[in-house]
Amino acid sequence: MKHENKQSNEHIIDCKAQCFTPSSTYSTLPKGTMLMCVKHNAWKPVVDAVHEKGGIFFCQLFHAGRVSNYDYQPNGQPPISCTDKAIISEVHIGGSGGAEFSPPHQLSVEEISQVINDFRIAAKNAIEAGFDGVEIHGANGYLVDQFMKDQVNDRTDEYGGSLENRCRFPLEVVKAVADEIGADKVGIRLSPFADYNESGDSNPDALGLYMAQALNQYGILYCHVIEPRMITQFERIETKTSLLPMRKAFGGTFIVADGYNRDDGNEAIGNGGADLVAFGRWLLANPDLPKRFKLNAPLNKYDRSTFYTPDPVIGYTDYPFLESTYQH
Numbered sequence: 655m656k657h658e659n660k661q662s663n664e665h666i667i668d669c670k671a672q673c674f675t676p677s678s679t680y681s682t683l684p685k686g687t688m689l690m691c692v693k694h695n696a697w698k699p700v701v702d703a704v705h706e707k708g709g710i711f712f713c714q715l716f717h718a719g720r721v722s723n724y725d726y727q728p729n730g731q732p733p734i735s736c737t738d739k740a741i742i743s744e745v746h747i748g749g750s751g752g753a754e755f756s757p758p759h760q761l762s763v764e765e766i767s768q769v770i771n772d773f774r775i776a777a778k779n780a781i782e783a784g785f786d787g788v789e790i791h792g793a794n795g796y797l798v799d800q801f802m803k804d805q806v807n808d809r810t811d812e813y814g815g816s817l818e819n820r821c822r823f824p825l826e827v828v829k830a831v832a833d834e835i836g837a838d839k840v841g842i843r844l845s846p847f848a849d850y851n852e853s854g855d856s857n858p859d860a861l862g863l864y865m866a867q868a869l870n871q872y873g874i875l876y877c878h879v880i881e882p883r884m885i886t887q888f889e890r891i892e893t894k895t896s897l898l899p900m901r902k903a904f905g906g907t908f909i910v911a912d913g914y915n916r917d918d919g920n921e922a923i924g925n926g927g928a929d930l931v932a933f934g935r936w937l938l939a940n941p942d943l944p945k946r947f948k949l950n951a952p953l954n955k956y957d958r959s960t961f962y963t964p965d966p967v968i969g970y971t972d973y974p975f976l977e978s979t980y981q982h
């Protein structure tokens with residue numbers, strides 16, 4: 655969730671989760687066929703509009719895995735995951751309470767290959783639709799993260815058990831996507847420290863470091879990681895744990911995210927903790943966030959009650975620009 659303004663040399667990329675197969679869907683996102691059929695061209699005018707404004711536009715490839723239920727799945731089938739254990743909570747991290755999670759179907763090795771192929775096709779179609787690249791959603795307790803985390807992944811085959819085995823699926827997705835569209839167009843988002851959607855790990859430091867090192871063999875563009883202080887979404891806690899070991903291990907562009915403001919964002923860049931900082935809520939509420947940061951201007955406050963609300967569509971494109979705020 656970032657923007658780029660070339661004139662002012664501020665680098666921001668727009669990025670929003672896109673389901674890409676019917677099974678990748680969950681409650682607040684549109685049913686996922688937009689990147690798997692001719693309809694992917696429907697993205698073209700949207701992508702063109704972002705490019706006309708000088709933006710760089712990456713498409714986030716998202717698969718919910720078990721964060722879904724029968725109602726959102728094709729033919730009322732179970733959602734899919736690395737496990738057949740269901741999420742017990744009834745509240746989705748996005749805040750959509752009452753989202754009941756159905757017990758998932760545990761993918762076979764053959765089905766895992768098909769899902770990897772789906773990621774590959776979605777990436778190809780995203781590039782055809784004009785996106786500058788894709789970000790693999792490997793965070794927040796969704797499918798790719800489910801494989802990595804030992805509190806979810808209870809497999810005994812080559813996709814479960816050891817750290818190497820749990821990271822096999824995410825890395826195979828990265829390889830398939832990078833081989834298809836070029837590693838310089840591929841990023842990944844990770845949240846080794848978070849346990850959103852009941853997806854925690856007993857040794858997140860080791861997991862994060864292993865992934866940062868292993869990603870180097872594919873030469874992808876960036877690694878985008880959620881700060882350890884955001885174990886619970888949108889709640890910042892004090893912790894001494896840092897992303898520095900991951901930052902040092904990863905050879906590409908390192909992006910940090912979650913809980914940042916102007917000052918500590920500048921600090922992270924200044925002290926070498928990151929190459930880029932991603933902003934979620936402040937960007938949502940401030941369509942001209944780079945300009946406001948540059949001027950150190952006041953920010954619009956975000957309204958949590960409109961987060962993840964598909965109907966009516968409010969709280970996404972209706973926050974005021976700086977000029978209109980000052981016209982009053």
Ligand SMILES: Cc1cc2nc3c(=O)[nH]c(=O)nc-3n(C[C@H](O)[C@H](O)[C@H](O)COP(=O)(O)O)c2cc1C
Pocket residue numbers: 655669670671714791793843880888911912913914932933934935936938960961962
């Ligand atoms: C309305 C809304 C939609 C979001 N959609 C996504 C998404 O599609 N993919 C994703 O990885 N994170 C998504 N996030 C999470 C943000 O990327 C970010 O991790 C979160 O807002 C915390 O960062 P912040 O403190 O800068 O807001 C969303 C957040 C909000 C508020």
